[in-house]
Amino acid sequence: MNLKLSSNIMRTYEYCLDKQQGVVLFFALIALVIMSLAAVALIRSVDTNTIIAGNLGFRQSATVSADSGVETALTWITANQANLNNDRTIDGYYATSTGNAKALADASTKMATGTEINAGTDSSGNTISYVVQRMCRNSGPSDSTHCLFGPPGEDPNSNGDCPVGTCLNAAPSDSLMYRVTVKVIGPKNTVSYTQAFVY
Numbered sequence: 001m002n003l004k005l006s007s008n009i010m011r012t013y014e015y016c017l018d019k020q021q022g023v024v025l026f027f028a029l030i031a032l033v034i035m036s037l038a039a040v041a042l043i044r045s046v047d048t049n050t051i052i053a054g055n056l057g058f059r060q061s062a063t064v065s066a067d068s069g070v071e072t073a074l075t076w077i078t079a080n081q082a083n084l085n086n087d088r089t090i091d092g093y094y095a096t097s098t099g100n101a102k103a104l105a106d107a108s109t110k111m112a113t114g115t116e117i118n119a120g121t122d123s124s125g126n127t128i129s130y131v132v133q134r135m136c137r138n139s140g141p142s143d144s145t146h147c148l149f150g151p152p153g154e155d156p157n158s159n160g161d162c163p164v165g166t167c168l169n170a171a172p173s174d175s176l177m178y179r180v181t182v183k184v185i186g187p188k189n190t191v192s193y194t195q196a197f198v199y
Contacts, residue, residue: 028135040184043189050075055190061124062184062192068122069130069182070196072112077132077178077198084176086139092131095139104131105183126186135177135197142176150199175199 077084087095088099092110111120112128121127136147177199184192 024093026158029116055188057187058188058190059068059192061098062126062190063122063187063194064128065122065128066184066192066194068114068117069184070180070194071128072114073180074198084134091187094133096137097133097135098137099133101133101179101181101195103132105193106130109182119198121160124186126184128182128184130180130182133179135179147176150177
């Protein structure tokens with residue numbers, strides 16, 4: 001009796017095996033495809049985030065490098081005080097502020113100099129050029145009718161504070177204002193423009 005029952009079970013098991021059509025295999029393959037697509041999407045997402053972070057790093061590096069251009073321009077202004085009444089385009093200098101600063105910076109060939117800067121390119125691979133504009137409406141000698149001057153002078157002992165009422169009534173300083181526009185082209189064509197007003 002035990003043998004009969006056992007043979008019936010075996011026949012039923014064999015019959016079930018013959019009847020399977022591979023439905024579980026089909027669902028397993030669908031799950032495998034979905035998981036593969038999710039893995040590819042995750043890899044692409046991580047890759048995109050890495051590219052974005054790298055581009056932000058290049059832009060920040062370019063912006064930081066612009067400081068070298070401002071320092072070079074300030075040194076040039078200080079060294080050429082006697083010759084600043086007329087344009088000196090070969091030096092990236094314009095005696096008026098009427099030109100489009102971005103267009104002038106794009107056309108400028110005046111390269112920054114300084115520590116670790118070779119032919120206008122710093123150690124990070126950023127190429128730094130600049131243009132200086134005197135904040136005057138016309139070229140020629142400067143005066144307060146058509147030029148901007150720095151804020152009133154301060155008493156060196158006052159730590160930057162003026163006695164009540166004296167700062168508002170003080171005459172402008174003798175320091176002309178200059179706008180320095182720096183263009184930095186970094187690796188992967190990162191472009192950064194920075195402006196500074198110096199006096």
